[in-house]
Amino acid sequence: MSQDQDVHDDRWVVFVRGANRPGMVAAVTAVFATRGISFDALATSDPGPSDGLVTVTFRTTERRQHELVRAVERLAAVSGVVVRRAEDLGVRAAAVCHLPREVAFRPPPHAAVSWSGESQLGQPVLVEGPLVDVEHVVAAAQRAGALSTAIVIEPPSAV
Numbered sequence: 001m002s003q004d005q006d007v008h009d010d011r012w013v014v015f016v017r018g019a020n021r022p023g024m025v026a027a028v029t030a031v032f033a034t035r036g037i038s039f040d041a042l043a044t045s046d047p048g049p050s051d052g053l054v055t056v057t058f059r060t061t062e063r064r065q066h067e068l069v070r071a072v073e074r075l076a077a078v079s080g081v082v083v084r085r086a087e088d089l090g091v092r093a094a095a096v097c098h099l100p101r102e103v104a105f106r107p108p109p110h111a112a113v114s115w116s117g118e119s120q121l122g123q124p125v126l127v128e129g130p131l132v133d134v135e136h137v138v139a140a141a142q143r144a145g146a147l148s149t150a151i152v153i154e155p156p157s158a159v
Contacts, residue, residue, distance in 0.1 A: 009059040011040075011086035013131070014069065015155050018078040020052035028054050028078075031071045037064065043153065051079070055153050057086060082156050086131055092154040093134040097125040097141035105144050107137040 018024050025044060032039055039058040046052055060068065065083065073081050084091050089112075099105050099119040107115050113129030115137070127137045131153060138149045 009061055010065070011057065011059050012065050012083055013086050013091050013153060014056050014058070014072070014081060014083045016054040016056070016072055016078055017051055017080040018054070018075070020046060020050055021077065024052055024077045025054055027075050028056070028072060031068060031075070032056070032058065035064065035068055035071070037068060041151075041153075045155070053155055055155065057153070080158075082158070084156075089130040089132075090156070091131040092129065093131040093151055094154065095127045095134045095138050095149060095151045097127065097138060097149045098147045099125065099141060100145055100147065103144050105141055105146075108140050111137050111140075113137055 016028050018028075025042075029039075029042070037058055037060050039056045041055075041057045043055045044052060045055070069081055069083050072078060097105070097119075101120055101122050103119050105119040105125055107113055107125075107127060111129065111133040113127045113133050115125060115127045117123040117125040119125055125141065127134050134151060138146075138151060141149055
């Protein structure tokens with residue numbers, strides 16, 4: 001797929017709950033690989049002793065997203081799948097931005113986020129809100145000279 005096509009693809013977040021055992025993440029990523037879909041980010045978490053959660057952000061068309069989700073749902077180790085558009089305001093995220101002390105950073109006023117921390121006091125700036133707004137704040141922090149940033153996408157209550 002060319003880069004021009006990627007720009008026009010929709011951006012998605014898929015949450016995959018399944019057995020917390022070896023091979024679960026490999027099986028999910030294989031579904032992406034066999035369909036030629038790269039992921040922008042992948043994270044795992046351990047919501048319980050027998051369950052694991054894989055969160056993937058990726059770009060593709062709506063039709064290909066449906067095909068991908070159906071294939072992931074058919075995996076033996078998978079017990080639940082939820083997919084959302086990345087721009088959906090219900091997709092929540094949190095971020096940490098570490099900036100130099102001399103930078104008095106505040107999130108852009110139009111970003112619908114809650115935040116805490118004073119970068120000029122050496123504190124990290126902690127941000128929470130819709131993924132798209134959190135990403136906007138992180139991009140602004142990087143332009144302001146952030147030393148490091150990290151984003152975590154919060155899973156929906158039901159996967």
